[in-house]
Amino acid sequence: MTAVLPTTITAGDHRSGMLLSPCPTSTQNEVLPVLELSYKHMPIYLKQCFVALSLYPKYYYLDENMVVWLWKLLGLLQSDEIYNRDEIGKLYFNELVQRSLLQSSIHGQKVMHDLVHDLACFLAGEEFFRLEEDKQTEVPWGARYMSIMPKPLSKKRIQISNSSQSLRAIIVIMGDIDIVNPEVLFTHCKKLRIIYVVQGSVQKALLDFIGGMKLLRHLTLSGYECAAHLSRPNSMSQLFNLQTLNMQAYTLLKIGRLVNLQTLPEIHLMKCGCFVDIRELRNMNKIRKLNKEVVYSMDCVMYLVSYMQMKLIYKVKGTLSCEHTEHRDANEAAVTLSRGQLLEKLRPHCQSRKVLRIQNLNHGNYPSWLGSASFSKLTELKLQACQSQHLPTLGELPSLKSLDIRQMVRVEHIGHEFCSLDRRFKGFPALRDLSFHGMNRLPEWSGVEDGEFPRLEALLFWDAFELRSLPLVPFLSLREFTLIDCRNLVTFPASATLQELNISICEKLKELPSLPSLQSLHLFNCPSLVAFGHFPSLTILYLADPFKEEILHRLVNSHLRMEELTISSNTLKSICLEPRSLPALRSLELRCPNLQCCDTLASINSLKKLNISASPRLHVPNSLRSQLEELYTAESF
CATH class of the missing domain: 3.80.10 (Leucine-rich repeat, LRR (right-handed beta-alpha superhelix))
Known part of the structure; x- marks a missing residue:
């Protein structure tokens, strides 16, 4: 019904009251057909996502990131030229909110009304099955996607039966459920594509059947004992369709057999093969993401460069995480190249790179390729805990949308070189989100000129203890501005477009400028605030101690x-x-x-x-x- 009515229904409207208030059981059969109109008017992509929510129990708080994670896991989200899968998932989530199929609880989290949840379960039929301790414990014949939902603090042991031979996915939503006979989930299920289990009896039973799961594409496990089991002969020999492997693998032998793997787990590479022999990676041509790869020695990196002739670095697509750590011992061979030369050789593939994260870079200078305009498709960049005293020039990246800079504790000034070394070039043409965390010594950000940051919508400073000055040139598209623990900031420039302002622990802040478009203002621990400009559009105000009563x-x-x-x-x-x-x-x-x-x-x-x-x-x-x-x-x- 909500799809037929205007999508601006709010919790206070009479038309949404039937979704907000529980209906008597006697009228449930009458209400569900009416609600089914909402489903019939959905686009096909949203229908699939809505039905998948039946894997969560009633009254379960639906965090946006958690829901998007489930949709991605089930393969319901497809990226395009504009948005990645996470962005598309958030668009779908917000569309369900606009249709009033997801509603806000008194604590602000999103939930499904019990009747809407009943609708999702009705539409799911047997295809989506949810195993709960106090509910049905027989997996039905038609089940294809199964979630396991433990009951908090319960110590009850349950025995289950499994009539399905067509299970495609088994997902443990949270925690562990004590099943007496978990092996029945895997005995006759040869079509499993997705397994997400992180502990307990289900995971232990899985390890005995994992070797024969030829169609498995996604596997998430936890614990080093799982890696030890998978390193046994023939444990992974049949997993040639596996694309994603998420686990901590201190030792994972024979990983080279997973020729279709697109995401490497968190592994420890060593030249000698004591942990994971890097020579096994040479034939893995479909890797798209190095997941927190830990290189235990500079010698190992050199071997990766020389032995593989940079093949892996250049063919990796999607996301690359580079962590520069140093762990040398007396038996380690000498490194013939300097750190700077080594970093230059670790240039990622620039034609298809979309996400790049660099952390713990101990070298004083950045590699010359960082910030190059040749990274034409790079949309997300994160720098963390690098030891340089300045930021690299990043404003010439043509497609960069998100920039996250953290714990750059030696940086004491940000100038125009951050945007570009060429004054004729207007920096950051596509950037939407910019955040600074832990810039403890930064007193000033200056050098921004007219026309730069034309699309910046969200700006955040967190733990910038010494910050006193921000750019005077206004950001023409800024919608959201957040200041947290900026203890020395007194004021900041006005903005004609700012709609949401969040300020916390800014003890010396004395004045807020006029903000004609401001709609939401959150102030916490701003005891020195004595003046504020004109906020003609303000609709939401949150004010928390300490503050002056006059303010x-x-x-x-x-x-x-x-x-x-x-x-x-x-x-x-x-x-x-x-x-x-x-x-x-x-x-x-x-x-x-x-x-x-x-x-x-x-x-x-x-x-x-x-x-x-x-x-x-x-x-x-x-x-x-x-x-x-x-x-x-x-x-x-």
Whole structure:
């Protein structure tokens, strides 16, 4: 039904009430056919994703990243020229939210209403089966995709039966379930493509059957004992269709047999073959991702370069993680090239590279290929814990959308060289997300010129203790700005486009500039704030201790469009809200354990939701209770 109605239905609308409120069992048969209209009007790609959610139990909090992970695992997401699979998954997730098939709980997480969940299970039939301790323990004949959902804190042992010989996927959602006879899941199931088990009885039983799973494409395990088992003769000899192997493999022999493997697990490479012999990698021509590959010695890297003649480095597509570590011992052969020369030889394949992560780079200079415009398809770049005193020139990467810079503790200045060495070139033409974490010594970022960062939408500074100055040139597309633990920042430039501002632990911040498009403002621990500009579009305000009470009064009572207000304070005993200044306020949350007085609360006629569960001393007048749609008090929990 929600697909036929406008997609702007909110939790407060009467039309969505039937999805928000439980229906009696007697009317369930009448409601489900109506809800099925939502499914019939979905595009085919969304139908598959919706039905797959039946693998989660009722009332389960559906984290966006977790759901996208499941969809990817089941092969329901396909990338295109514009978006990768994660981005497409988030678009699908948001589309389900817009259709009101996923709703927000009182804690803000997304859930499926029990009737919507019933619809997903009805449409799934036997094809999607969920094994829970207190539910059906017989895997039906038609089951193809199976999830195992342990019950928290339960120690119950269960015995299962399996009628299916067509299982394609077995996924343990969380934790472990104690099954007396887990081997029945694998005895006759020769068509398994996906196995995700991380501990317990199911994993132990799997190891005895793994060698014969010729069609297996994705395998996730945990524990070094699994790697030891897979290193036995013939354990992996039949897994020639395996594409993804996720596990910690301190020792994993004969990995070279997995000729179709696209993602290497976390392994330890050694020239001598004591751990994983790198010579086994030479015929693995389909590798697309090196998953946190740990090179235990510079000599090993040299051997990889010389023996394989850079074949692996050049044919890797997708994601590359480079970690420069040093672990030498007395028996290790001498390295004939300098670290700088070695890094130059580790240039990744630039034609198809989309993701690049570099961390723990101990060399003072970056390789010359980093930031080269020849990486025309690179969209995501992460630099972490590198020891250089400056940032590389990255603004000439034509397709870079996401840049994450972390723990660059020696960097003390960011200038125009970060954007480009050529003043005629406008840096970062495609960048959307830029984040700095742990820039402890950085006092200034300058050198940004008009026309640079034209598409930047989200900017974050976290733990920039010495930061005092930001670029004066406005970012013309900036929508979200986050400052966390920037203790010396006093103010920052105005923005005409900024819609969401989050500031935490900025103890010297004194002033907020005028932000005409600002819709959401979150302030936490800004005790020095004394002035703020004009926010004519502000609808959401979150304010938490410590703050000046004068600032609280002015912020709360000077924005006529305010719809959601949250105040958190351990010291406030009274709050003055002016009803005439809050004509649109619909949601109010007060987290003030010592709050006793809010005299004008009953006069806010627009208020529909009130949460004072953390303000036990505050009384709610009966006149206000009658107008509220939602009320949460200390007695509610």
